[in-house]
Amino acid sequence: MREGSSLGEFEQLVLLAVLQLDGDAYAPGIRIAIEDAGSRRVTRGALYSTLDRLETKRYLQWRPDPNPPSRAGAPRRKFEVTPTGLAALRRSLAAVTALTQGLERKLGAAR
Amino acid sequence: MREGSSLGEFEQLVLLAVLQLDGDAYAPGIRIAIEDAGSRRVTRGALYSTLDRLETKRYLQWRPDPNPPSRAGAPRRKFEVTPTGLAALRRSLAAVTALTQGLERKLGAAR
DNA sequence: GACTATTGTCTACATTGTAGACTCAAGGTT
DNA sequence: AACCTTGAGTCTACAATGTAGACAATAGTC
Helix, strand or coil: CCCCCCCCHHHHHHHHHHHHCCCCCEHHHHHHHHHHHHCCCCCHHHHHHHHHHHHHCCCEEEEECCCCCCCCCCCCEEEEECHHHHHHHHHHHHHHHHHHCCCHHHHHHHC | CCCCCCCCHHHHHHHHHHHHCCCCCEHHHHHHHHHHHHCCCCCHHHHHHHHHHHHHCCCEEEEECCCCCCCCCCCCEEEEECHHHHHHHHHHHHHHHHHHCCCHHHHHHHC
16 A cells, blocks of 8 residues: 555545444445445445455544344444544545535536 | 446546636646645656546547647647536535535535 | 344455656757 | 757556455344
């Protein structure tokens, strides 16, 4: 990994979703949040790969579900954005925001 | 290329820069616009690869500089975002926008 | 015990991002 | 004329990111 590497498009969405779910960010919910926001499909493989890569970069960290309900499946992982991750996300969004200025008309309702 | 493929992070920035430069979008200027907005370096190789890939997807098109000044170098290519490209950009930004709602505080000055 | 549902892991491959060397032409310098 | 510099663009190779789908493990239900 290069130093100060910027975030990919999907990585941005994952970090945003984790922030949105604040304190309740488990993989299945993250997946749904992104699908809803983007009107697109997200496979579990894609999501977990990205979560793991963000963890490697120290942009995310997780703990086991502190309150594991009795249900099927492996114990859930509860994700949290690190300060470093938040900083990277800010930097990444700043570029988009700057280049979006003045294009509200052309970009239509998206902004 | 898959159908309805979404835009990468750098692809978004390139399309935005072309829109910003409206009618005056040549590769060197696009490069500067992105560097300024993102406070980062953009090599020519990275930019031309992406421009060509966006052209292949029909998100961008170009014509030779209609008013070629007498100067060094190959004739410049003047880029333009196609309607399809604009639609793809809107879709792509919509996801970020949706997931950003309510996070203004946490994301700080970036929004 | 078999079946189903939920979570996560793993592997392979496709797409996107990046760096740097190379080419080519116009104009200035000597 | 020969050379250098500058400004465009091309090409190749590789790294990082995105995606799909098969597999594993566990808890409840029947």
